[in-house]
Amino acid sequence: MSSEKLFKSIGEVAGDIDAQPDRPETEQSQPQQQNDVAMGFQDEDRQVQEMESMCMECGKNGMTRMLLTVIPYFREVIVMSFRCEHCGNSNTEIQQAGEIQTKGCVHTVHVLDPSDLNRQVVKSNSCTVTIPEVALTIPASRGQLTNIEGILRDTVRDLSLDQPLRKVMEPEDYTKIQAIIDRLKGCLPENGEDQDNEEQTVGEVQQSAPRKFIPFTLKLDDPAGNSFVSFVGSTSDPKWSMRVYNRTRDQNVALGLVAQEETERKEPAQTTSGKDVPEGARRVDQALADTESGSIVPEEIFAFPGDCSSCGHQIDTLMQRVNIPYFKDIIIMSTNCEHCGYRDNEVKSGTAISAKGKKITLKVEDEEDLSRDILKSETCGLEIPEIDLTLQPGTLGGRFTTLEGLLNQVYDELSTKVFQTGGDSMDSEERSKFEKFLGDMKAVMSASRPFTLILDDPVANSYLQNVYAPDPDPNMEIITYDRTAEQDDELGLNDMVLSGYDENIKDVLDEPKEETKV
Numbered sequence: 001m002s003s004e005k006l007f008k009s010i011g012e013v014a015g016d017i018d019a020q021p022d023r024p025e026t027e028q029s030q031p032q033q034q035n036d037v038a039m040g041f042q043d044e045d046r047q048v049q050e051m052e053s054m055c056m057e058c059g060k061n062g063m064t065r066m067l068l069t070v071i072p073y074f075r076e077v078i079v080m081s082f083r084c085e086h087c088g089n090s091n092t093e094i095q096q097a098g099e100i101q102t103k104g105c106v107h108t109v110h111v112l113d114p115s116d117l118n119r120q121v122v123k124s125n126s127c128t129v130t131i132p133e134v135a136l137t138i139p140a141s142r143g144q145l146t147n148i149e150g151i152l153r154d155t156v157r158d159l160s161l162d163q164p165l166r167k168v169m170e171p172e173d174y175t176k177i178q179a180i181i182d183r184l185k186g187c188l189p190e191n192g193e194d195q196d197n198e199e200q201t202v203g204e205v206q207q208s209a210p211r212k213f214i215p216f217t218l219k220l221d222d223p224a225g226n227s228f229v230s231f232v233g234s235t236s237d238p239k240w241s242m243r244v245y246n247r248t249r250d251q252n253v254a255l256g257l258v259a260q261e262e263t264e265r266k267e268p269a270q271t272t273s274g275k276d277v278p279e280g281a282r283r284v285d286q287a288l289a290d291t292e293s294g295s296i297v298p299e300e301i302f303a304f305p306g307d308c309s310s311c312g313h314q315i316d317t318l319m320q321r322v323n324i325p326y327f328k329d330i331i332i333m334s335t336n337c338e339h340c341g342y343r344d345n346e347v348k349s350g351t352a353i354s355a356k357g358k359k360i361t362l363k364v365e366d367e368e369d370l371s372r373d374i375l376k377s378e379t380c381g382l383e384i385p386e387i388d389l390t391l392q393p394g395t396l397g398g399r400f401t402t403l404e405g406l407l408n409q410v411y412d413e414l415s416t417k418v419f420q421t422g423g424d425s426m427d428s429e430e431r432s433k434f435e436k437f438l439g440d441m442k443a444v445m446s447a448s449r450p451f452t453l454i455l456d457d458p459v460a461n462s463y464l465q466n467v468y469a470p471d472p473d474p475n476m477e478i479i480t481y482d483r484t485a486e487q488d489d490e491l492g493l494n495d496m497v498l499s500g501y502d503e504n505i506k507d508v509l510d511e512p513k514e515e516t517k518v
Helices: 010-019 030-039 114-118 148-161 164-168 171-185 202-207 249-254 284-289 367-371 404-421 428-445 486-492 501-511
Strands: 047-053 061-071 076-083 090-096 105-111 122-123 128-131 136-138 144-147 217-223 239-245 281-283 301-307 312-321 329-336 343-349 359-364 373-376 381-384 389-390 399-402 451-457 476-481
Touching: 090 144, 105 114, 105 404, 114 148, 122 148, 122 217, 128 343, 136 148, 144 148, 148 476, 164 171, 171 389, 343 399, 359 367, 367 404, 373 404, 399 404
Parallel strands: 281 301
Antiparallel strands: 047 061, 061 076, 076 090, 105 217, 105 239, 122 144, 128 136, 128 217, 301 312, 312 329, 329 343, 359 451, 359 476, 373 399, 381 389, 381 451
């Protein structure tokens, strides 16, 4: 049977069921019909498969229903629902019908008003849910097909179950968990809220002021790449974003893709102090000892020992000197923690400071321009006049990536920090303006509208790939200019002594010292 017949959208399944006429009773005996249901041998025309299964609450038999369906803009899933008619126990679960994806994914949604609570959520059994504003992390558990409001209500319900016992046995834990519950209730609409506060009377509830909705951010991190949060309209939704990443070794082991014994290194790399270094890299102290001049060899990777700023484990920071054609040498430093997944990279100039500044202007007209390599130094400012975007020097630090990757980093930084720090204090007008800005940013990220990118670097350490090199690029303009005295002062160039500093030091040492009388 083809996948198109097996996996249909829920709307198509409902339409097919409504269009089917009432079926006559078959001539099979009742025990035979029950055996067919239990074994799953049902008519192929049935969209929802049913089978009896034991209830874990009362021990009697309930009914499990399975539906093979496809979620728009996502993939095929199996939705399962169980209900026991004897005790009323019921639950739902979702399983992936496809394979594990090659990369993990992180979905981020900024919930700014109650309408965002209706967004559909597909959470696999390997997905972790995080709400940063509440410092709440929901570990991986069973798969669910629900919405954002359903996740919040399930969390409030689960946390509230043992609260009466905690209030007596562990008052400190009770206070902390109750603060989280109250914060989550502020993220839910008042209508339909569970009436769990028995201390308030009906009159007190009626006189209480209407609760104000509290915005928050929801993140779904799934190493298997099989979780999903729906967007509104298209992927240009300013409140929605998705990022993919390469899994760590521990995540591959947890997903069963790699055996535990296969993760151990058979031949450790060259060591100098009893610690392994990444394959193909040398420790910098050993490299400097091996070279007579102590200089850095181009294209060689060096490892610096250090501690992860996120989890505290000992890790290595890799450094490599790379030559960019038609530009200059740069030094790329990369940190990757395999324990917690923390990653960071930074770019430094590998040559002297240029005598003049440089301004690069690129007119982006199609998606091909987004794949250009770009080096943005920490002294470079970025500007896109069409959407009123201006980044001051120092923002994001040094980055060596593609134009698309840089725009994605700008979007993630702005959307996350602004909504987390100013989400509660922003009024409706400011929030609508910022949502419009993020929508324009999404259009720029997909190159669905032409825009102009301006890089202004006073020390000329930034670079934008010329796809027509060595010929000039018709869409790119590069201007060199003399730095102003204010720029030299901000960069600290006025305080540098580049020649004759030995004589200056000698003169200072030879100056007679004034005696101080007490």
